[in-house]
Amino acid sequence: MRFLFIFILLILPVPVISEGIPFYLELLSDKTKNCFLRFFETAVSNDFSCSRKFNFLEKDNVKKRASFTAGKDCFLRIVQEKCDPDRYDVFNYYYEELVDTLTFIPAHSGCSETYYRLNAQRCYAQKKLMEIEIERQLERHPGLKNSTEVMVLCKNxxxxxxxxxxxxxxxxxxEFSLVVPELTVSHFTVCILTIDKELPDLSKYKCLENQSFYVKTPEFLCERYRKSKRECLRAVTQDYCGRDVVKPVEGFLDDLIDLKCKNVLFGN
Structure with a gap:
């Protein structure tokens, strides 16, 4: 029996893991992270009919575990279609370990833990859906725009x-996106998102006073959007987006400052 068991082990198919990397390190790879982003984008948009049968977006870990366990075939179908080819073999072979990683909160709460890295892709997928919805709303006639849909996605x-x-x-x-819906559903926001994605070198703008345009803390956002800084904001956005996207939202920027920045800014 012992020799039979060894023989069976030898003939079992083993997934090809690049350069012999252990599974727990495979989970930390960019290929895995990107795969999960694509998977969750598919789940959010319901591009695959099978994903509608399982709540892959569930936050509760017990329910999430049930969804991923029952939806294994669906998950792997999406992975096979959307991800690097080797992800299918690795995830299929180690599926139970993968589900454990997604659904068990680690004892050590460091943000580098795989649990946090992979589950965060769900939120990034929802953010991408919101960005698409903002652009869709902006294509509508002004009287038909519905910022409520975007706000629901933002709250999600x-x-x-x-x-x-x-x-x-x-x-x-x-948090700032939820404050003034009219500002969120605007070409100004689309422009800011575009700059954030392309990360151009903004060092030529002396008006930024050596402050990063990409920092999003309340202090930096309030400082950047205040009235005395609007011309600087206008210069940056107009150069990279081809038009003045600040002027149409001046009043909404004022509303944002009034609602969110009273305890941050001092004076005008």
Whole structure:
């Protein structure tokens, strides 16, 4: 029996893991992180009919575990379609360990833990959906725009982020997005998102006074949007987005300052 068992082990198919990397390190790879982002984007948008049968976006870990266990075939179908080819083999072979990683909060609460890294991709997928919805709303006639839909998506992102690890910048960006819907659903916001993604070198703008344009903490956002800094904001956004996106939202920026920055700013 012992020799039979060894023989069976030898003939079992073993997934090809690049360069012999252990599974727990595979989970930390960019390929895995990007795969989960694509998977959750698919789940959010319901691009695969099978994903509608399982709540892969569930926050409760017990329910999430049930969804991923029952939805294994669906999960792997999406991975096979959307991710690097080797992810399918690795995830299929180590599926139970993968589900454990997604659903058991680690004893050590460091944000570098795989649990936080992979589950965070769910929130990033929802953020991408919100950005698409903002652009969709802006294509509508002004009288038909519905900022409520965007606000619901924004609130979903905020709920998703709760209990996970995100930087203060990321948390503040979503929190500020919920304050003035008209500002969020605007070409100004689309322009800011574009600059954030492309990360151009803004060192030529002396008016930024050596402050990073990409920091999103309340202090930096309030300082950047205050009246005395608007011309600087206008110069940066107009150069990179081809038009004045600040002027149409001046009043909404004032509202944001009034609602969120009273305890941050001093004077005008």
């Amino acid at each position: 992102i905020q709920d998703c982020m709760e209990g996970l690890c995100f930087t203060e910048d990321e948390q503040s960006e979503i």
